[in-house]
Amino acid sequence: MSKIKPPRLAFVDLETTGGTATADRITEVGIIEVDEDGVREWSSLVNPQMPIPEFIQSLTGISNAMVEHAPSFADLADEIRERLADRIFIAHNARFDHGFLKNEFKRTGHEFRPSVLCTVRLSRKLFPGFARHNLDSIAERHRLQVTERHRALGDARLIWQFWQQIHETHAADLLEDTVARLISRPSLPSRLDAFQIESLPTSHGVYLFYGENDLPLYIGKSNNLRRRVLSHFSGDHASAKELEMSQQIERIDWLETAGELGALLQEAALIKKLAPTHNRQLRDNEEVCSWRLVMRKGKLQPVLATTDDLFFGHDPQLHGLFTSTRKAKDALRAIADAYGLCPALLGLEKHRAGKPCFSSQVQKCQGACAGKETVESHNERVAAALESLRLQTWPYEGAIGIRENGAVHVIDCWAYLGSTGTVAEARLLPQQGRQRFDRDVYQIMQKWLPKVSARVVQLGGATDEDPPPGIEITALPGSVLKESANDATNNAANDAANNATPDTD
Ligand SMILES: [Zn+2]
Numbered sequence: 001m002s003k004i005k006p007p008r009l010a011f012v013d014l015e016t017t018g019g020t021a022t023a024d025r026i027t028e029v030g031i032i033e034v035d036e037d038g039v040r041e042w043s044s045l046v047n048p049q050m051p052i053p054e055f056i057q058s059l060t061g062i063s064n065a066m067v068e069h070a071p072s073f074a075d076l077a078d079e080i081r082e083r084l085a086d087r088i089f090i091a092h093n094a095r096f097d098h099g100f101l102k103n104e105f106k107r108t109g110h111e112f113r114p115s116v117l118c119t120v121r122l123s124r125k126l127f128p129g130f131a132r133h134n135l136d137s138i139a140e141r142h143r144l145q146v147t148e149r150h151r152a153l154g155d156a157r158l159i160w161q162f163w164q165q166i167h168e169t170h171a172a173d174l175l176e177d178t179v180a181r182l183i184s185r186p187s188l189p190s191r192l193d194a195f196q197i198e199s200l201p202t203s204h205g206v207y208l209f210y211g212e213n214d215l216p217l218y219i220g221k222s223n224n225l226r227r228r229v230l231s232h233f234s235g236d237h238a239s240a241k242e243l244e245m246s247q248q249i250e251r252i253d254w255l256e257t258a259g260e261l262g263a264l265l266q267e268a269a270l271i272k273k274l275a276p277t278h279n280r281q282l283r284d285n286e287e288v289c290s291w292r293l294v295m296r297k298g299k300l301q302p303v304l305a306t307t308d309d310l311f312f313g314h315d316p317q318l319h320g321l322f323t324s325t326r327k328a329k330d331a332l333r334a335i336a337d338a339y340g341l342c343p344a345l346l347g348l349e350k351h352r353a354g355k356p357c358f359s360s361q362v363q364k365c366q367g368a369c370a371g372k373e374t375v376e377s378h379n380e381r382v383a384a385a386l387e388s389l390r391l392q393t394w395p396y397e398g399a400i401g402i403r404e405n406g407a408v409h410v411i412d413c414w415a416y417l418g419s420t421g422t423v424a425e426a427r428l429l430p431q432q433g434r435q436r437f438d439r440d441v442y443q444i445m446q447k448w449l450p451k452v453s454a455r456v457v458q459l460g461g462a463t464d465e466d467p468p469p470g471i472e473i474t475a476l477p478g479s480v481l482k483e484s485a486n487d488a489t490n491n492a493a494n495d496a497a498n499n500a501t502p503d504t505d
Contacts, residue, residue: 007088008034008088009033009034009035009090010033010083010087010089010114011031011032011034011157011160012030012031012032012084012090012097012156013029013091013092013152013153013155013159014026014030015027015062015152016056017052017053018056019096020244021100021247022240022243022244024048024100025046025049026046026048026073026100027045027046027060028046029044030151030152030153030154030156031083032153032157032160033087041156041157042083042153043152043153044070044071044076045066045067046070046073046076047067047069047072049072059150060150062151073104074107074108077105080101081112084101084112084114087114088115088116088183089115090116090119091116091117092118092119092134092135092158092159093118093120094119095233095247098112098114099243099247115183116183119163120134122166122178122182123138123162125182126178127141135149135158135159142161142165144158144161144162144165146158197230197252200225200226200230200252200254201226202224202226202227203225203256204223204256204257204259204260204262204263205222205255205257206219206221206254206255207219207220207221207225207228207229207252207253207254207255208252208254208270208276209232209245209251209252209278210250211248211277212248214250214251215277216275216276217248217249218245218276218278218279219267219270220267221257221264221266225254225256229252229254232246233246257419258406259404259407261402261404262407264444265419265441265444266419268416268440268441268444272440287306287323287324288307288322288323288439289304289321289325290318290319290320290391291303291304291305291318291328291389292317292318292319293317293319293382299345300378300382301346301347301382302319302332302382302386304325312436313391313394313413313414313442314394314413315391315393319386319387319390320391321442332346332348335385336348336365336385337364338385339384340366341365341366341368341381341385342357342365342367343357343358343359344357345369346382355369356370357370360372391442392446394413395449396458397458398458398459398460399411399417399429399435399458399460400456400459401426401456401459402456403423403455404452406421408420408422408457410426410429411441411445413435414435414441414442414445415435415436416441423457426459
């Protein structure tokens with residue numbers, strides 16, 4: 001054994017007004033400092049500056065009257081900081097105590113980043129045969145001497161006794177090793193099965209967090225599942241919302257994928273399917289609309305089309321993807337203003353033939369409504385103004401498979417149908433009718449298709465509308481793009497295909 005100084009320890013317990021670190025406050029702090037110089041106990045009541053709920057008062061015995069004249073956390077902050085400085089912070093369900101202190105220190109303008117050791121996790125590691133690791137169970141199992149249960153110093157004494165006891169029953173190097181592993185790991189919610197965390201792979205994949213009653217909380221993807229999941233518990237929460245989410249997690253599930261593309265596609269599909277409460281970004285966007293340019297009585301006009309539309313994804317005249325008709329109209333108005341187009345001719349407002357529209361009276365519209373510009377010239381400018389928003393049409397004949405490290409992702413008309421292990425299996429995936437355009441998949445593929453086009457396998461274009469092709473083409477790189485009239489949209493894909501180099505295979 002190496003002769004290193006024994007670590008400086010702080011056994012800590014807090015009482016609070018409730019369970020939420022960002023909203024509730026501390027009512028009592030108990031600290032037991034252990035180091036070369038011995039053992040010192042310290043505790044203080046804290047005025048939480050908010051009322052203590054009745055049931056918490058009866059649980060802890062700490063009443064509103066008791067804390068009324070106690071110092072506030074701000075008064076005690078310096079002393080507590082000094083007592084905890086350069087010590088391993090040891091607590092039972094340490095995320096709770098650490099979270100509260102972190103938030104209290106934040107209110108006083110200080111950072112709090114101790115090395116944290118959770119005795120729930122330590123107990124779980126050392127005594128894996130037991131199901132329960134709460135303080136009462138541990139006290140009973142190890143016959144600890146209970147002084148004041150549910151008071152800060154009383155509970156801190158229990159974990160200090162537990163610590164001493166395991167040092168009598170376990171080999172020192174085993175303990176050192178276990179503690180070192182737990183400390184180096186960010187503090188996980190103690191409810192989570194430590195073994196489940198241990199078995200998290202370091203590969204690409206999608207992870208799912210579940211809360212109470214198995215409610216889906218959050219879905220994310222990563223190139224390293226283990227690292228990403230652990231980062232959620234690192235304690236460096238960017239926001240109160242993130243902290244709140246991490247405290248709600250009861251269970252983790254995950255899905256390994258063959259690569260990054262597979263993870264992106266699965267993530268989008270699962271978010272749509274499970275609608276987790278904390279995924280705002282990718283949620284609710286099945287309702288997508290786009291401006292379709294149509295010729296009406298000689299005037300080129302945008303008309304709203306939704307993804308219910310059978311030809312969405314194949315129509316070369318669609319422009320922009322919007323999550324509401326209001327956003328679509330706002331965007332079109334902004335374009336009209338920027339390009340001096342006539343809102344009346346665009347159909348955005350009512351208009352009597354020959355009369356100048358309101359927009360032309362304030363010099364925004366260039367006057368096509370009042371004959372100052374020909375309708376043909378206006379039509380050309382409408383098409384030009386919207387060109388940059390034009391959606392790429394699905395550039396293949398039917399479904400394709402994209403190979404990625406032994407997986408084949410099947411996509412048709414910007415919709416993800418699933419992943420298989422082989423091209424033969426991919427051909428068996430149901431591909432009936434036209435697929436519903438999926439905005440997430442469209443956006444993922446806009447970025448990825450140029451990179452992966454050399455790994456695309458055409459699966460055949462049979463749909464209800466089209467007769468099945470006589471021959472099934474397993475396309476070679478470069479020859480997979482459909483020859484079609486809408487060159488404007490296919491040129492981009494062609495260029496991309498020509499420039500593409502396979503990346504990770
Ligand atoms: Zn006008």
